[in-house]
Amino acid sequence: MAATKKHRRYGMVVDIDLCTGCGACMVACAAENNVAPAPERATDRTGITPMRVYPVHNGAPGDRRQTAFLPLMCMHCSEPPCESVCPQQAVELDEATGIVTQMPQRCLGCRYCMTACPYHARYFNWWDPQWPVGMEATLNPTVAPRSRGVVEKCNLCASRLHAAEDQATAEGQPMPATYVSACVEACPTGAMVLGDLDDPDTEAHKLAKAEGTFQLLAKLGTRPKVYYHSSRPWVRSLSERNAKEQAHA
Amino acid sequence: MRSAILFLAGLVSVLTAGWTVFPRALYKSSPQPLQFNHKVHAEKAGSECSSCHEIRADGSFSGIPGIANCAGCHPEPQGTSLAEKTLVEKYVKPNVEIPWHGYYRQPINARFSHVRHVKAGKLKCETCHGDHGKSSSLPPYEENRISGYSRRIWGAKMLRVNIRPDEGMKMSDCENCHAQRGVSAGCLGCHQ
Numbered sequence: 492m493a494a495t496k497k498h499r500r501y502g503m504v505v506d507i508d509l510c511t512g513c514g515a516c517m518v519a520c521a522a523e524n525n526v527a528p529a530p531e532r533a534t535d536r537t538g539i540t541p542m543r544v545y546p547v548h549n550g551a552p553g554d555r556r557q558t559a560f561l562p563l564m565c566m567h568c569s570e571p572p573c574e575s576v577c578p579q580q581a582v583e584l585d586e587a588t589g590i591v592t593q594m595p596q597r598c599l600g601c602r603y604c605m606t607a608c609p610y611h612a613r614y615f616n617w618w619d620p621q622w623p624v625g626m627e628a629t630l631n632p633t634v635a636p637r638s639r640g641v642v643e644k645c646n647l648c649a650s651r652l653h654a655a656e657d658q659a660t661a662e663g664q665p666m667p668a669t670y671v672s673a674c675v676e677a678c679p680t681g682a683m684v685l686g687d688l689d690d691p692d693t694e695a696h697k698l699a700k701a702e703g704t705f706q707l708l709a710k711l712g713t714r715p716k717v718y719y720h721s722s723r724p725w726v727r728s729l730s731e732r733n734a735k736e737q738a739h740a
Numbered sequence: 741m742r743s744a745i746l747f748l749a750g751l752v753s754v755l756t757a758g759w760t761v762f763p764r765a766l767y768k769s770s771p772q773p774l775q776f777n778h779k780v781h782a783e784k785a786g787s788e789c790s791s792c793h794e795i796r797a798d799g800s801f802s803g804i805p806g807i808a809n810c811a812g813c814h815p816e817p818q819g820t821s822l823a824e825k826t827l828v829e830k831y832v833k834p835n836v837e838i839p840w841h842g843y844y845r846q847p848i849n850a851r852f853s854h855v856r857h858v859k860a861g862k863l864k865c866e867t868c869h870g871d872h873g874k875s876s877s878l879p880p881y882e883e884n885r886i887s888g889y890s891r892r893i894w895g896a897k898m899l900r901v902n903i904r905p906d907e908g909m910k911m912s913d914c915e916n917c918h919a920q921r922g923v924s925a926g927c928l929g930c931h932q
């Protein structure tokens with residue numbers, strides 16, 4: 492098995508200038524990953540949105556005001572603080588793919604990882620998932636639903652990677668350099684690309700190295716594998732601001 | 741002395757209950773909906789495992805074949821047995837799937853890729869399924885009343901010593917094999 496397995500380092504590049512904030516990625520993500528509809532009392536912190544489109548603005552008044560949208564998900568950090576704090580080894584930086592894996596079946600719900608994650612990429616299941624009658628038929632059979640009391644997050648559509656890997660194996664090919672996650676597939680403007688950041692032939696590799704590409708909170712040293720791109724300096728500057736600076740902007 | 745005897749008697753009865761009575765009560769046994777002879781199909785029809793249990797071009801695994809596969813060779817009963825008659829009348833003609841009990845079904849959070857094991861790993865079907873392909877009848881399906889999983893996952897023996905290759909499909913069994921063959925055992929590879 493090892494013979495055909497080539498290690499990959501999957502990551503994403505999101506072009507903020509192309510994102511219109513439509514939220515198609517959020518819907519696609521929830522449908523793909525069997526995220527149940529939120530109960531009415533859920534808030535944006537207690538509901539579950541492994542992919543969340545976050546609006547930001549430049550702080551200027553009147554017609555100089557500009558808005559941008561950041562699709563936020565797990566950054567698949569190369570130095571993931573969520574992994575080292577987990578007492579259950581429920582979080583793992585996968586060597587073969589670079590994906591930071593969350594294993595809800597191992598999670599005891601202590602939520603250390605949520606505190607450790609600087610990107611608010613993790614969500615706690617406050618309620619048992621419930622689907623309206625008939626909607627169970629739409630569940631994705633390749634993703635296990637999570638129960639109340641555990642943490643979940645973006646697994647970079649690992650089951651889609653599994654399917655792509657199986658197809659590549661059937662065709663006698665090594666692990667694919669790219670595959671299509673649900674959010675990438677759904678984005679109408681093509682604002683997101685996914686691929687092996689170390690493979691010079693992938694779009695993701697090229698865009699990650701392009702001018703105007705940056706990582707969120709790079710100063711923390713988490714080395715995210717999700718990159719953002721914008722030609723607007725004010726958007727880029729947001730990525731390093733802390734909450735205090737943000738409040739006074 | 742008396743208390744030692746009492747203790748031993750208690751120990752023996754508890755162990756007997758735990759090792760013989762409990763496993764019997766734990767599993768519910770049901771026959772398969774139809775008999776199937778793997779041996780005859782392999783020898784007379786000359787079929788290989790992959791003739792009916794196919795890895796598709798997209799790498800997915802067909803699993804237990806659908807009734808359309810049976811209908812190819814059994815549009816009419818091939819012989820006079822009751823199973824043949826049932827097959828054709830109850831399933832083939834009305835085009836109804838046979839509700840087989842899958843011996844090897846895993847929990848939903850486990851992902852097993854046949855193509856990775858068979859094609860990339862070059863494992864034979866027998867490595868995990870033993871002589872199932874040479875058997876002339878289907879054993880009853882035994883379901884764990886608590887977990888709902890097949891007994892093949894744990895294996896027939898509570899102690900798990902000398903279990904057959906087609907039993908013992910717990911995570912530790914997968915991990916042992918991966919460790920022996922030097923294959924990575926990250927969570928992501930086998931969980932979804």
Ligand code: SF4
Nearest residue numbers: 565566568571573608
């Ligand atoms: S973004 Fe958060 S959840 Fe994702 S790897 Fe980094 S620290 Fe962990």
Ligand code: SF4
Nearest residue numbers: 577598599601602604
């Ligand atoms: S909440 Fe779960 S995944 Fe997070 S640190 Fe605690 S046990 Fe680990």
